[in-house]
Amino acid sequence: MIDDVRDLSRAEKAKALARKNVSRYVGKCFATAIVAVFAMTLFALYMIGDFLDAFTAENALSTTAIFITSAVLTIFLMAGIYRFTQPKGTSVRDFHLTIILVVLTFITSISAATKLNLFAMPIALATLVLIELIDRRTATLSTAVVAIMIAVAFMRDTVTYDYTTVVASVVCNSLCAVIVNFYEKKHLTRLKFLLVSMATPIAMQPLVVMFTLASGDTSMNLLWHVVWSYGANIAASLVFMPLVAIFEGVFNIADDFRLNELCNLSNPLLKRLASEAPGTFNHSLVVGNLAEACASAIGENPNMARCAAYYHDIGKLKAPIYFSENQSSYNPHDELIPEVSVSMITSHTLFGEILAKQNRLPKEIVAICREHHGTSPVGYFYRKALTLKEEGDLAVDKYTYAGPKPQTKIAAIIMIADTIEAAMRAYMPDTKEEFEGRINKLVDEKMELRQFDECPITMGDIAIIKRTIIEVLPSIHHSRVSYEKKRPANTFNK
Known part of the structure; x- marks a missing residue:
């Protein structure tokens, strides 16, 4: 009987401690999450379509949709990171690192897509860094968040930007990130992991060709789509090593x-x-x-x-x-x-x-x-x-x-x-x-x-x-x- 009471008391203490940990986590991450939501929303509105036009009554619905999507995905990201990293006691640090990389990848991808080519989105950037510094589940979750955010953002202007091409680009570049994520990095040196991340996009190019042909485009766009898709992923592979070194030092993270x-x-x-x-x-x-x-x-x-x-x-x-x-x-x-x-x-x-x-x-x-x-x-x-x-x-x-x-x-x-x-x-x-x-x-x-x-x-x-x-x-x-x-x-x- 006494042991049962003690076990119940310990269970209640554990639940109270868990609630306290969640509250502390949300409190420390809330401000960063709000800044990230506004940063991604405003940047998407600025780069895609007319910025001032986004705040008119006619476009209020689409603007609100982008904002809500950013907020929901950020909350989803917060919950996932806490679930993945809470046992290690690094949830707050890992969320701040992840949200910085998500925002950076989102901004880079939108900029490249609007200024260069819709297939020039380096969606794999956040994934590569997070595989190194946190874990695979966080990397996969960040890929999904960035991909959905980009897809929703381009819904605002389907006239200037062919939405079929946008979806094809998001799918191809996201799959490239996911494939790299399957490699057992702990058995690879940094050089080998870099080579794997650079070689993987080659396997994705037939998919780029297939999507382009399926959309009915047989012009020179086919070649440019292949070039820009491969180039974007190569750029992500080359940039992620310096980023790993920077974030490793700033956040004092120990990768393998x-x-x-x-x-x-x-x-x-x-x-x-x-x-x-x-x-x-x-x-x-x-x-x-x-x-x-x-x-x-x-x-x-x-x-x-x-x-x-x-x-x-x-x-x-x-x-x-x-x-x-x-x-x-x-x-x-x-x-x-x-x-x-x-x-x-x-x-x-x-x-x-x-x-x-x-x-x-x-x-x-x-x-x-x-x-x-x-x-x-x-x-x-x-x-x-x-x-x-x-x-x-x-x-x-x-x-x-x-x-x-x-x-x-x-x-x-x-x-x-x-x-x-x-x-x-x-x-x-x-x-x-x-x-x-x-x-x-x-x-x-x-x-x-x-x-x-x-x-x-x-x-x-x-x-x-x-x-x-x-x-x-x-x-x-x-x-x-x-x-x-x-x-x-x-x-x-x-």
Whole structure:
């Protein structure tokens, strides 16, 4: 009965937190959304038809339709981005980036269509950048929003602009964006992804020819449609790389290519970790292997998991000697009272967050530096304090990390991998049954402490993570083969 009440209370708190998050998201994005709606509407009215004529009673209906379409699609975009990125905690940032790219692509496409050729619309521009910086679903959604907006905008003047050609152009250029979206970019280098995005429009040219012939146009327009369609997509392919670099820096976003760069062991921060805290460095590499495997197993970004694991303990650079993996024979904690030891140990999450921000690491990694211990107690020093205390109980709150608890699945993965690697480094069980039992116990302890209550990880995910670590860890912590008897060196030539 008590457990049911607790579960109900947690469910109510979760719903209240969800409503609060939605309200905060809408509040932070509303002004940007309004500006985007007016920008796209006014630009469409200015470029297509007579601008002043748009505000007469005769054209009020079409003008209102364009405005309402912009508003509805922007709301749809807001909802979709929140749905896609809320688990990562980057919804506000991702909406601002997406809406900027949607407006930029819309303005560029309308300008090219009205000034050059109806097939010269680089609709794929937003898609290419968003594939790199956010995810495929957001990229696909942005393509749909831009395509519908353009189609509605050209309804205002179907005399000057042949609407059949407009629709054909929108369909062909949008399909080009969608096809590029199907490529598994995480397996491609930047150069290969650029080449793919430039080669894909070639496959779309037969469709351009088919649409043009279907409209009854067999003149030189056929050739120009092919040239402008291919040229627009090539231009988008050439421009998107500089845009990725710009937005990556402005919004401090970590795409897979940047994550791979951060994982390079020649990175100054990792070199410093290897030099000043070699034990922590080796621990982080092992956690990286575990986290990458676990992330792949549950459908999370393995590159982000590995990168976060490499940097999660950089806070230990403040005082490496206070952490067991960096000690030899001397242990400074032998000379300290437990309260001071706990303060030194737990401060590494806060210092890690500060150091990560100073080095402009991605927001997700900064958060994991702070979250990877959650509000877990430092058990060793709590037990040591209990033995020193003469009588009475001891409040465990003074011997725990400050939190917050993991907010994302990857943060939860890092917590689990970090805990298990540290425990297994101290003592590796001899039998498979003992090994599996120890892993299950370590994860179950975190669950009992409710460390995963604030992240969207499921029981199914945790089961997969356990199974993955059980499969992967033995190959990392393997034992050297022992030989019964070493053959003397002088007998080899006999």
